[in-house]
Amino acid sequence: MTLNDLAPLIPLMVIAVSSVIIMLGIAFYRSRAFSGLLTLAGIAVAFITLFGVQGTRQVTSLLILDDYALFYIGLILAASFVVALLSSDYLEGRRENIEEFYILLLLSTLGSSVLAASTHFVSFFIGLEILSVSLYALIAYTRNELNIEAGVKYLVLAAASSAFLLFGIALLYGETGTMEFSRMSSGISAQGINKGMLLTGFALVLTGVGFKLAVAPFHMWTPDVYEGAPAPVTAFVATVSKGGVFALLLRYFIQVDMHAYPSLFGAVAFIAVASMFAGNLLALLQKNIKRILAYSSIAHLGYLLVAFLAGGVMRVTAVTFYLVAYFITTLGAFGVVTMLSGKERDADAVEDYQGLFRHRPWLALIFSAMLFSLAGIPLTAGFIGKFYIVAAGAGSALWLLVIMLVINSAIGLYYYLRIIVVLYAQPGHSEVSAVSSLPLTGSLVLVLLTVLLLWLGVYPEPLIEMIHRMTMRF
Amino acid sequence: MIPLHWYLWLSAVVFMVGVAGFLMRRNIIIMFMSIELMLNAVNISLVSFSRYLDDMRGQILVFFIIAVAAAEAAIGLGIIIALFRNKVTAHVDEANEMKG
Numbered sequence: 001m002t003l004n005d006l007a008p009l010i011p012l013m014v015i016a017v018s019s020v021i022i023m024l025g026i027a028f029y030r031s032r033a034f035s036g037l038l039t040l041a042g043i044a045v046a047f048i049t050l051f052g053v054q055g056t057r058q059v060t061s062l063l064i065l066d067d068y069a070l071f072y073i074g075l076i077l078a079a080s081f082v083v084a085l086l087s088s089d090y091l092e093g094r095r096e097n098i099e100e101f102y103i104l105l106l107l108s109t110l111g112s113s114v115l116a117a118s119t120h121f122v123s124f125f126i127g128l129e130i131l132s133v134s135l136y137a138l139i140a141y142t143r144n145e146l147n148i149e150a151g152v153k154y155l156v157l158a159a160a161s162s163a164f165l166l167f168g169i170a171l172l173y174g175e176t177g178t179m180e181f182s183r184m185s186s187g188i189s190a191q192g193i194n195k196g197m198l199l200t201g202f203a204l205v206l207t208g209v210g211f212k213l214a215v216a217p218f219h220m221w222t223p224d225v226y227e228g229a230p231a232p233v234t235a236f237v238a239t240v241s242k243g244g245v246f247a248l249l250l251r252y253f254i255q256v257d258m259h260a261y262p263s264l265f266g267a268v269a270f271i272a273v274a275s276m277f278a279g280n281l282l283a284l285l286q287k288n289i290k291r292i293l294a295y296s297s298i299a300h301l302g303y304l305l306v307a308f309l310a311g312g313v314m315r316v317t318a319v320t321f322y323l324v325a326y327f328i329t330t331l332g333a334f335g336v337v338t339m340l341s342g343k344e345r346d347a348d349a350v351e352d353y354q355g356l357f358r359h360r361p362w363l364a365l366i367f368s369a370m371l372f373s374l375a376g377i378p379l380t381a382g383f384i385g386k387f388y389i390v391a392a393g394a395g396s397a398l399w400l401l402v403i404m405l406v407i408n409s410a411i412g413l414y415y416y417l418r419i420i421v422v423l424y425a426q427p428g429h430s431e432v433s434a435v436s437s438l439p440l441t442g443s444l445v446l447v448l449l450t451v452l453l454l455w456l457g458v459y460p461e462p463l464i465e466m467i468h469r470m471t472m473r474f
Numbered sequence: 475m476i477p478l479h480w481y482l483w484l485s486a487v488v489f490m491v492g493v494a495g496f497l498m499r500r501n502i503i504i505m506f507m508s509i510e511l512m513l514n515a516v517n518i519s520l521v522s523f524s525r526y527l528d529d530m531r532g533q534i535l536v537f538f539i540i541a542v543a544a545a546e547a548a549i550g551l552g553i554i555i556a557l558f559r560n561k562v563t564a565h566v567d568e569a570n571e572m573k574g
Contacts, residue, residue: 121535122531122534122535122538125535125538125539125542126538126542129542129545129546133545133546133549136546136549136550136553137549137552137553140553140556143556145560145571146571146572148553148556148557148560148569149557149569149570149571149572150572151553151556152502152553152554152557152566152569153569155549155550155553156502156505156506156509156566159506159509159546160496160509160512163489163492163509163512163513163516164512166513166516166539167489167512167515167516167519169516169535170485170516170519170520170523170532171519173520173523173531173532173535174482174519174523174526174527177527177529179531179535223572224572227572228571228572
């Protein structure tokens with residue numbers, strides 16, 4: 001092992017080092033602007049160094065930096081950049097000493113990036129824990145009653161789910177004798193393997209991962225954590241933490257062919273259908289925007305699993321494109337919530353948005369674009385993403401799942417449109433509309449996200465091309 | 475030498491005790507202890523697999539698990555103290571502002 005072997009890890013190191021620099025910096029000089037700028041600079045530098053990694057580089061047996069990993073790390077870094085920008089104005093005045101927020105943000109970004117690059121159970125576990133331990137603190141960060149409650153719920157359930165995950169890892173390790181993803185499939189096909197133990201192992205790992213992805217029936221924590229967490233952190237939980245875990249899941253099941261295990265395939269198909277229905281049906285009952293978006297994210301992960309179950313290279317394209325669209329849309333939607341939030345509470349009741357179009361037409365238009373994309377209306381990135389998922393599912397003849405997806409999209413349309421109707425209704429009496437001026441950085445970010453959303457919806461070829469080039473190496 | 479499956483049974487039993495404690499107790503500190511019990515059950519099986527396969531990697535993972543469990547306990551107790559300051563209770567059912 002030489003220094004040159006570690007060179008591909010520079011993007012990850014930049015993130016880690018900048019969190020340490022900020023931590024040491026805070027000891028001498030507390031300033032939100034300073035920590036915020038350092039964070040943005042760290043993420044930007046890490047993003048630029050991604051382009052310096054050439055070809056596929058395996059770093060020990062733990063991490064691999066191939067095009068797939070680089071793409072996902074780039075996506076994760078971009079999302080954290082947006083969250084860092086959104087949170088800067090949000091945090092002001094909510095509690096003293098807000099600088100540590102950025103350390104935690106960088107650390108969880110690091111954990112998620114490690115997940116996207118990991119090829120080994122040890123790096124998987126470490127990445128997941130770096131991500132979740134910093135998330136516990138981020139969720140409870142502003143320390144009001146709801147924050148703490150959300151933090152406690154996430155803490156207890158996430159810790160228990162990692163115990164299940166680890167037990168699964170131990171069983172798979174015991175049966176196959178390896179923790180490397182690439183050698184696992186040969187270990188599985190070896191003679192004298194105990195099928196029962198192997199399937200128990202897979203089931204336990206799936207439980208742990210399913211919890212992180214918030215798919216039914218492991219979704220119970222999601223609405224409460226989404227509602228209780230500060231709005232930018234909610235955006236972070238919905239995008240960065242799920243994106244990293246999904247990237248890992250996809251990589252794992254490309255190495256280990258799931259179609260060889262009908263029971264495993266059936267279990268994932270059940271999870272997909274259950275998530276779609278649970279997410280969409282329960283969202284109909286909600287009166288809180290954050291909770292609606294939480295249930296909608298459960299449903300979206302269900303859609304993603306449909307593409308995940310499809311075979312071939314098509315699924316990587318479908319999943320990746322959908323995740324990009326989902327990232328943009330979710331960040332945009334929670335960005336609007338963040339911008340409108342007053343200091344006492346977040347703007348999360350549906351009534352807060354009544355007649356938003358009258359006071360803030362641009363914000364209302366942006367929010368509508370995001371909701372249209374979540375619903376999968378043409379001209380938005382969400383439509384193209386859904387189209388690819390249906391194509392991938394149909395290509396593998398998963399008709400039942402595709403039909404479920406279509407039914408669920410129709411159900412989903414109802415509650416997205418309900419919010420949009422409220423946006424354009426007569427203004428009600430809400431203190432949220434009284435927010436005097438909108439922060440400039442946040443507005444710029446939202447405009448940029450909307451442009452990206454429409455651009456990908458109208459002209460998706462460049463991104464598709466990029467994803468195709470990335471998947472060719474598999 | 476004690477056969478492998480004895481260790482696995484021990485580990486499974488300790489894990490189930492942890493799961494039972496996690497599901498049945500409502501005091502958050504006890505729930506946290508149960509999670510530690512589950513993690514240590516995993517450690518037992520990892521070490522025994524590692525010994526049985528004559529492969530050190532399982533034991534290395536155990537060190538990571540111990541370190542991570544310590545980090546988790548540090549953050550976790552911090553959040554529990556914050557909860558206690560708000561509610562003067564360590565009972566999870568008292569944290570019930572959000573429903574639905």
